[in-house]
Amino acid sequence: MGLxxxxxxxxxxxxxxxxxxxxxxxxSVVSGLSLIVRPRQFRFGDFLLAFQRASYGGLPITLCIGxxxxxxxxxxxxxxxxxxxxxxxxSNMLAIALFRELGPIITAVILAGRTGSSFAAEIGxxxxxxxxxxxTTMGLPPVRFLVLPRVAAAIAAMPVLTIFAELAGxxxxxxxxxxxxxxxxxxxRGVSTSTTxxxxxxxxxxxxxxxxxxxxxxxxxxxxxxxxxxxVGRSTTSAVVWSIVAITVxxxxxAVITYVWGIGMSVSL
Amino acid sequence: xxPIIELEHVDAGYPGAVILKDVTFSVxxxxxxxxxxxSGCGKTTIMRHLIGLNPILGGKLTVAGMSWGPETRDALFRxxxxxxxxxxxxxxxxxLENVLLPLEExxxxxxxxxxxxAMECLKAVEMADAADxxxxxxxxxxxxxxxxxxxxxxxxxxLFLDEPSAGLDPITSSALDDLILKLKxxxxxxxxxxxxxxxxxxxxxxxxxxxxxxxxxxxxxGTPQELKETSEDPFVRKFFNRGEVHG
Numbered sequence: 371m372g373l374x375x376x377x378x379x380x381x382x383x384x385x386x387x388x389x390x391x392x393x394x395x396x397x398s399v400v401s402g403l404s405l406i407v408r409p410r411q412f413r414f415g416d417f418l419l420a421f422q423r424a425s426y427g428g429l430p431i432t433l434c435i436g437x438x439x440x441x442x443x444x445x446x447x448x449x450x451x452x453x454x455x456x457x458x459x460x461s462n463m464l465a466i467a468l469f470r471e472l473g474p475i476i477t478a479v480i481l482a483g484r485t486g487s488s489f490a491a492e493i494g495x496x497x498x499x500x501x502x503x504x505x506t507t508m509g510l511p512p513v514r515f516l517v518l519p520r521v522a523a524a525i526a527a528m529p530v531l532t533i534f535a536e537l538a539g540x541x542x543x544x545x546x547x548x549x550x551x552x553x554x555x556x557x558x559r560g561v562s563t564s565t566t567x568x569x570x571x572x573x574x575x576x577x578x579x580x581x582x583x584x585x586x587x588x589x590x591x592x593x594x595x596x597x598x599x600x601x602v603g604r605s606t607t608s609a610v611v612w613s614i615v616a617i618t619v620x621x622x623x624x625a626v627i628t629y630v631w632g633i634g635m636s637v638s639l
Numbered sequence: 640x641x642p643i644i645e646l647e648h649v650d651a652g653y654p655g656a657v658i659l660k661d662v663t664f665s666v667x668x669x670x671x672x673x674x675x676x677x678s679g680c681g682k683t684t685i686m687r688h689l690i691g692l693n694p695i696l697g698g699k700l701t702v703a704g705m706s707w708g709p710e711t712r713d714a715l716f717r718x719x720x721x722x723x724x725x726x727x728x729x730x731x732x733x734x735l736e737n738v739l740l741p742l743e744e745x746x747x748x749x750x751x752x753x754x755x756x757a758m759e760c761l762k763a764v765e766m767a768d769a770a771d772x773x774x775x776x777x778x779x780x781x782x783x784x785x786x787x788x789x790x791x792x793x794x795x796x797x798l799f800l801d802e803p804s805a806g807l808d809p810i811t812s813s814a815l816d817d818l819i820l821k822l823k824x825x826x827x828x829x830x831x832x833x834x835x836x837x838x839x840x841x842x843x844x845x846x847x848x849x850x851x852x853x854x855x856x857x858x859x860x861g862t863p864q865e866l867k868e869t870s871e872d873p874f875v876r877k878f879f880n881r882g883e884v885h886g
Binding site: 496499500501503504506507508509510 | 690716717719721723725729740741786
């Protein structure tokens, strides 16, 4: 096979793949919007189950990673700021970093690794076992039946987990600073001075958006699973990788947009 | 008899890969029709066209007088029931919940009526005792029975069964054949069965269509007895006299 033929085949394959992804995404959006008209079609029981698994099930690891992130950030920044005698500002830096960026990002990465991959594996296994075909021939569209409750669960779980990750990070930071001689009261005063309602809302909104991305990418990877022995494995890997890429790209875009429009850029120390 | 399924010069396969060409046959209402052939000959592909999972590549296909399309899709799905090779029961639901699912989605029955109907279907396939069991707790044969119960829930006009004997021992397989005959007698439903098991074919089939991978098409149509005794085709003779032919 010549170079041109290989490039041509690869391009056609890529376009067909992209078309399929877009069709599935479109179907998900249309199904989601149709729930506004027919809310009773939403599978609330499945949503609650997926929400419980994503939020309560993911809480320990989120708290653990959030706490350690706070500890690491506090150590790294305090050692530099201490040489200028301003280590008390670590609390302000931690609050801003956690509420605006790191809280939602790190929680989304955990959600992608834990919940996004499980969505892909669960739906992918159903596909291999012909359960998606069974749903289709029963007249139940798999997107409405399987994708929407899980995506909604991921959207709802993310803000909850983000708040816990941020609080755990602040507790970690407070412990480190106390060890360095900064009183806890001073730490929390710094946190409250720097934190605004806008900042918290920005973080939570980002969290919900990342939840949407992780849920959609995980579920669609599951729906597109190939019926082969390694199909589920590949879908799971692709769900995690593409979720992290999508989270990072979206966060980058949001950072540029908020900077260009000057939204929420002022901070108080 | 009035045909419920009609195929006229149908090309079967997937975009870019025609597996069977120019397939023409019809299935009469109330008969047990077998799609027959060696492994990989396209039996399941034809069934996927019949149940609307994949569009045909050419020709004309009608089920209950309607062609598959976006407008007829929902109506046609209500007229068919499908039992997949693996059973395809939903692993997170009990057998009863699996049967209840289509009733919850498509009927206006209240909870007790739905439960009664679901138990009726499970009783029909002799699975009432396993109603509260999860699919992982029951045998392959029981899973297939439960899948038939789920397919029966909405009283379809045609029941499609993909390799019902696959992976089952001869006794369980024979029991499943008995169940198909019992359901045919009780419901007067049409059955389209994909299989290559000769004992099953002779036990349950009214007619069969045979496909050959090498010739990319249908090579015989008739009752199993006719195919066995009168066919001149060497492949058909080999299949019926020596069992399944691979390739």
